[in-house]
Amino acid sequence: MxxxxxxxxxxxxxxxxxxxxxxxxxxxxxxxxxxxxxxxxxxxxxxxxxxxxxxxxxxxxxxxxxxxxxxxxxxxxxxxxxxxxxxxxxYIVPDNAVVGDVLVLTKPLGTQVAVNAHQWLDQPERWNRIKLVVSEEDVRKAYHRAMDSMARLNRIASRLMHKYNAHGATDITGFGLLGHAQTLASHQKNEVSFVIHNLPVIAKMAAVAKACGNMFQLLQGHSAETSGGLLICLPREQAAAYCKDIEKQEGYQAWIIGIVEKGNRTARIIDKPRVIEVPAKE
The missing domain is CATH 3.30.1330.10 (PurM-like, N-terminal domain)
Structure with a gap:
């Protein structure tokens, strides 16, 4: 694996x-x-x-x-x-986002939290910090979902970028969602900024992150991901069809998580983003 x-x-x-x-x-x-x-x-x-x-x-x-x-x-x-x-x-040069585009994410967040929580099953002092918000079964399911997600190729997501006229993308890895969003925003030709409203997170991992204080900074977009999804700038009218198509082909969801607005080539997550609990695939 x-x-x-x-x-x-x-x-x-x-x-x-x-x-x-x-x-x-x-x-x-x-x-x-x-x-x-x-x-x-x-x-x-x-x-x-x-x-x-x-x-x-x-x-x-x-x-x-x-x-x-x-x-x-x-x-x-x-x-x-x-x-x-x-x-x-x-290829698609990642610099053509325009005002009115939306941001689509093709894999859930929370892989770092899931892997750590799984390791803590054998560490009582760590497990005691999170056992009130999550069960051992929840942790095992989240871990397997994380493994499945990280091992899944972004190939179909990439192919569909052409079909639905994507204006640019980046993959989400070690710098977390916000770090990679900021890098992508900084390279845009137009004066735009990214605003993220929704955070799709592997089930129960947002609660685990919260129980650990601000250790992971998951909801702030700083939690590292490994082999995460693509963050894609898509025309608003194409985004829903893109998400529907990727789910049809792969059996996995993608989510509209934010918008592109006029700005100074930065990215931010709103103060209280909506957390979308992404269930473990049975």
């Missing part, structure tokens, strides 16, 4: 540009010095297999990982590089 998530995350840099075909991938692997030889021989091939399986899922033009680099360090890490050669009509 770790390999699948890493590969999906790498490919999202292409998908955010509307590029749906990958020509070549490299794998960057860090083998932990803390692993025993037996652990290494079991774990590392599994991680590599997950990465390769995800690359295969990305399409016929990206069935092989052609190289990369392996290092030894204290941590077990994996990443990669995805490259492609394409025509101008095959």
């Amino acid at each position: 770790m390999g699948k998530i890493a590969c999906a995350n790498v490919l999202s840099d292409l998908y955010a540009m509307g590029v749906t075909e990958c020509d070549n991938m490299l794998m960057l692997l860090g083998v932990s010095t803390k692993m025993t030889e037996k652990e290494r021989d079991v774990v590392i091939p599994l991680i590599m297999r997950g990465f390769k399986d995800s690359a295969l899922e990305a399409g016929k033009t990206c069935t092989t990982v052609t190289g990369g680099q392996t290092v030894v360090n204290p941590w077990c890490t994996i990443g990669g590089v995805a490259t492609t050669v394409c025509q101008p009509n095959e």
Whole structure:
């Protein structure tokens, strides 16, 4: 699963540009010095297999990982590089948002919270902070939803950007929703700003984040996501159809979370955003 998530995350840099075909991938692997030889021989091939399986899922033009680099360090890490050669009509430059566009998000937030909460099931001092707002079953469901979400490719979301005339997009990863929204806003040709009103969050994870004080800053848009969804600027009249189409093709929801208005190329989340509880997929 770790390999699948890493590969999906790498490919999202292409998908955010509307590029749906990958020509070549490299794998960057860090083998932990803390692993025993037996652990290494079991774990590392599994991680590599997950990465390769995800690359295969990305399409016929990206069935092989052609190289990369392996290092030894204290941590077990994996990443990669995805490259492609394409025509101008095959990519969408992320700088054409106009006043009146809406913002669509294609995966729920809260992956960092879900993974941490799952780790805390075995840490009584941590678990005691959140057990009043969430059950062990809730945490396990949220964890599996997070794994499923992070491993899912943004390929269909990217392909539909062309169909519904997207004006630009970015993928949501380590800098959180607001960090990536601000970066996207800062690169717009027009004098616009993004205002986010809705936050789709994996079920119960907003309550967990709140119970931890401001540790995650989830509702402020600063909680890190890994292999998150695409944040897309779409014409208002096309957005609902986009969301309906992606749900029809993938079986997963996308959400209209904000608007593009006249402004100075910044992004913000309103003081009391509406939290949309996204149920775990059974």
